Amino acid sequence: MKEFFQLLKQGNKSALMAAVVNAVVSLVKGTTYIFTGNVAMFAETLHSLGDAANQLFVFTGSALSRKRPTKRFPKGFGRVVNLVLLGAVIVVGIMAYETIKEGVSHIFHPTESTGFLINLIVLLGCTALESTVLLKAMREIIHETGAEAKGLAIFPVALKNLKQAKAATKLVFMEDTVATGGGLLAALAVVISHFTTFHQAEGIASILIGLMMFIVVGEVFLDNAGGAIGKSDEGMHLQVGQRIMTDPDVRDIQILTVIKEGDTFHVDAEVELDSALTLAEIDDIRNRIEDDLLQIDNISDVMITFDEEDSVMDWEYGDGR
Template sequence: MSAQEHSTSHILQSLVVNLTIAATKAVAAVFTGSGAMLAEALHSAADCLNQLFLLIGVKQAKRKPDASHPLGYGRATYFWSFLVALMLFTGGGVFSIYEGLHKIGEPEPVTRVWLGIAILGFSLALEGYSTYSNIRELHQRRGSTPFWQYLRTTKDADLVVVFGENSAAVLGLAFALAALVLAAVTGDGRWDGIGSLLIGLVLVAVAIFLATEVKSLLLGESADPVVAEAVQRVVAETHELDRVLSLITLQQGPGEVLVAVKLAFAYKLDIDAACATINAFESRLRQLRPEVRWCFVEPDIPRISSSRAVESGAVHETASGNRP
């Protein structure tokens, strides 16, 4: 199963969870009059729109290359993921901060606290399960890479966005639950406003993190270092090749990498042999790294005194132009 198919399943799961939670939170906000609950309802509603954005991005990224976009539409995922970060910042974070400051300045008593606690507990269980599933998927993909390092370096922007949303939701629900209980126990409605303010700050922080990570991919980020390592490995395994002179890798989308490499040959070959060597290099590279969708190879003149050519007994020209 492709990376995009994995991500789509998690997006759909999060969408179903957030639709359910947004509806229950909205009902609780109406009956309790809690600002923190209202902030959480709006947060979940914004998350639903965010998941729709991600689904659009994944669908557009699957479009085949055409004359106007010869390298395909893989970066569409990054564009829509960046919009999600903006939505999380404005639709969730800024409004929650505003609502929290308003409730602190003009506190109102909360009512039907039991209903709010029950719904928040239910929502926390759903969001917790969704976040657990997301983390399990991240663990499967990261391999031996440390978890937080993987979040910073992975090219699966949609998976990271879903993780950021789910984590913010779990933390926000915990704040909302604590604020509602404190407001009820103390009779001070300002605790409810403080809860909404904290939720807003969490959303803003997550949105800034996501925007920063996705921006790098949107502008054009190099592929994972394992791709460059694979290039070096194939060159080392190929008798006709001497070394890599220059290498550019570019992440074009989830599971789509472009490689442009300049290679020095170990000794001189005719055009047919050189083409066969390049084709074999590309085939072996794609065997090691299937995500390499485009590979452009520029051959360079061989090193006259290549030790590899001498050791192998290959025929090559000397500096004087005579053959041994």
């Protein structure tokens, strides 16, 4: 149990903050829906509730993925975060379905909700809270990818570097982007429904929010399904290959595999050397290359093997062939 709490301290802070904020927001929205019967508020309640559950799972998964390897699991627990995220998207998918279902029902059977002012205040207030989580996630992306940005430049820079961020941070960013946009959309629907007779606006907003949630489900599923199986990372593959080729004793790279497991990378390379080198020299080269690669952020394991130079260049144009 002590180890578990120690691991929690290393969990993704953006996910923890998002879970707490969304839990509070879902409670406020749910209470408001009970008293007003607003369909757009219902959609936002389910959305925030799903996000809160998701992000709590993500925080726990990101912490457990840092557990050290054991005899039973010698490769470590890096893929735990991917498995947790795959489970988390199921929750979002269910919430998205219910949101769309309620929206369709409201379009065919529109009703006028009450409490216009309280609905608007709650939606805008909760959206402001969710935007703070989004800002935190954007800063985390910039920090994790080594980028630099300030002020209004944070959003485009974070979006540009999103694919290189940790899986947990990406999920928080995507969910709270949808949450912020969904909150504003729901607020607009409430205004339209109150000042016109077009009460179906709330149903349409509910459907659009549900569809945005499904987009998140698709993106997260595809990203983490590959991570759970163990996928190659092209960007890191190129970086590692170029770093190996800079070593003065390396003649070529026959095989290079860079597998992403959770938030870390495992490198396996077969390198060609001059056949005249002694075993002691080869051992020094191995240590030098491994130490150099381990200096790259998020690389946790390196395995280097050697073969004699065959005069055939396999590593061409930095493409890893």
